Amino acid sequence: MSHQRPADSRIVKVEGLARVEGEGTLRVEVSDGVVERVELEIFEPPRFFEAFLQGRRHTEVTDIVARICGICPVAYQMSASLAIEDACKVAVTDQITALRRLLYCGEWIQSHALHIHFLHAPDFFGCADAVELAGLDLAAVQRGLDIKKTGNHLMEAVGGRAIHPVNVRVGGFHRAPSPEELNVLVEPLRRARDEALTSLEWVAGFEFPDIEIDYRFVSLRHPDYYAIDSGRIATSDGLDLDAKGIAELVVEEHVSRSTALHARLAGKDVYLTGPLSRYALNSAQLSPLAREAAAAAGLGAVCNNPFRSIIVRAVELVYACEEALRLIEAYEPPNPSYVEVPGTAGVGYGATEAPRGMLFHRYELDEEGLVRTARIVPPTSQNQLSIEDDLRRVAQANLSLSDEDLTWLCEQTVRNYDPCISCAAHFLDVSVERR
C-alpha cells in the first residue's frame, strides 16, 4: 500500500477509509515533503434549525434544538434555556440550577464514556472498533458500557428520557423527581466513579504521539464549580466575557467546503474549546479526588497534547460521577419545578459546556415571545480551524509513515476532538495526496 519513494517526486492518493457517506472528508496535500494544504470538508446535509426556529414560540425551542444532536441534546436544551430566560429577564432558582447541573452530569457521563471506550480508545490499539477491542480487553469495553448505562439512567431519572429528554422546559422542569427516584442512583454512580478511576488509569497508560500545541484555550469558568452548566467565559490570554461578549467576539465564516460555519475569535484567531480548555482554565475547581487522579495520571496544570485529551475526558468522567453524587446528596426538589417565563420582546444569550466544548445560543424574541432570529454556535464549528491546524502539524511530523498509517493517524487527530458534526467520530473520508 505504501509507496516509499522520495517525497518530492510522489503523487499518492489514498482513499483511506472506503466511506461513501456524505458527512465529511479530509484532504491532506503534501508537496515536496511539505504539508501544503489541509481541508476538513463537511458534507453533513444542512438542516436549517436557525431558519425554522423563526416564528416558533419561545417555549418550543428546547424541544426543537435538542434534535440537533442525539449525543448531546441536554447541551442544546440548557444553552437555549439560559438564552431565552436571559431574553425574557427571568432568573431560575438555585434548586432548578442544581437539578439542571445534575441532568448535565448524566450527559457528560454517557457521552464521555462512549467517546473514551468506544470511539477513541480503539485507535490506541489499532482496532477498527470497540467490538474488536473487546476481543483484546473485554473488561475495559464492559466498563465503558456500565458507566454509560449509569449516565443514561441519570438522564432518564431527571430528564425523562436519555436521548431528547422530555422533562426540560424553559424556566426549569415539567416535574421535579422525588429524592427517592434519585437516591437509587447513588450506588450505580459510586460504581461508575470507581470504574471511571480504573479507566483513567487505563488510558493514562496508552502510548501517545509526542506533540505539543500552543492553544488559545476558551471555556466557561465558574468560581465555585468546574464549569458545566453556567459561568462566564475565560480565555487563556486573559479575557473574561459573558455569553453576550463571546457571541459578539466570535465571527463565523462560511467557506465553500463546509455546511458548518467556521468560527474565529475577533474574526481572525483560531481557538480551542473542549476538555483541554476546560481543564487548563478550571482544574482548580475539580474535586480533590479528580485532581489527585489527574496528577496520578501524569497531567500537569495544562495539557497541550491533543491525543492526551482522552485522559482529560477520563478525569472529567470521574468528576461528573462525583459531582452527580454530591448534587443528589444535597438535592432539594425545586417547588414549583419551574418558574414562569412569560414571552417578551428581547435578545438573550446562553452558553454552556457540551461534553465536546462550549455551545452558545442567541435568540431575539418579539413581544409575543416568538423567535425572530436564532444563532447557534456548536463546539465543532468553533474547533474546525483548530482541527485543521492539528492535522497540518501531525501530518508534517509524520510524513515518514506509510499512507495507511498516516491516514489512520489523521483520523485519530480528528477524533481527539470528539467531533459532533454528525455526532459521530467516524465520519471521515481521508485522502492524502503527495506530489
Next chain:
Amino acid sequence: MSESTVVTQPTLAVWKFASCDGCQLSLLDCEDELLGVVGAVKISHFTELSRAEEEGPFDVSLVEGSITTAYDMARIREIRRASSLLVTIGACATSGGIQALRNYADIGGYISAVYAHPQYISTLAQSTPISDHVAVDFELRGCPIDRHQLLEVITACLTGRKPVIPGHSVCQECKGRGTVCVLVAHGTPCLGPVTRAGCGALCPAVNRGCYGCFGPADTANTSSLARQLTALGTSRIDVSRLFRTFNAGAPAFREESLTYESPETGR
C-alpha cells in the same frame, strides 16, 4: 481465514442520512444487549461504531435520516439494491424529521438565513422520508426510537418473522402505567390520542402533554382531537404548531397543521 469453515453470520449495516444520530445511538444505548447483538451479526457498515467497512450485499440495513440532497437520493437507491431487508428507524427516516419544516417554507430564504454564501449549499427543497424513494420493509417510528423496540425489530429480522410493534395510541400506555389524563384532568394540550405508542407515555408522566414524537398512530383521528384542543382554548395557530414538529411531514399531522395554520379556515 478459510471461507469453508466460517459459519456465515447475517450482515447488518447502519446508514445515516440527514439526522441527529440519536436513533443509531439507541443501538449503542442497548448497553446490556450490545455485545450480544454484535456477536450475533456481522456489522458490515456502521460509521458511528466502526471504521471497518465491508462491501454488500447486506442482510439487514437500518437507515436513519431523511433525504435532503440529490446525492442522498442516489445513495439510498444503491443501499436498497444491496440490502435484503431495509428498515427505517426514527422520525427523520419515516416522515422527514424536524427538517421537513422546510417543506412548508421557501428553501431559498432558509439557506440565506443560515449561510452567508447560498451558492455553496446544495440541498433539495423538501426533506422526505426514505419510503418516498425506495421500498421499505419496516418503519420503526420515534424521535428518537425506543431501544427495546429496536431490539425487537432486529431480532425479528434475524429470525425471519414480523416485528411485534403496536400501532395503537399513547393513551393506552398512559392507562397502562396509571397516569392521570393530562388532557381531561388538566386541559393540557396533548397529542397522545393520535400518537403512536412506543415511548412508554413519557410526557404525561412528567405532567406535560405528548408532543407527538412517534408520529401518527394507526387510524389517528387528528381532526377530532384538533377540534377538542380548540374547544379547550388552544389557539388555531398553536394547534397547527403542535402538529408541526418532528413528524411535520407525516400526512395525518401535515394535513391538520395546514388546516389550522390560518385563523380563517373553519372546521
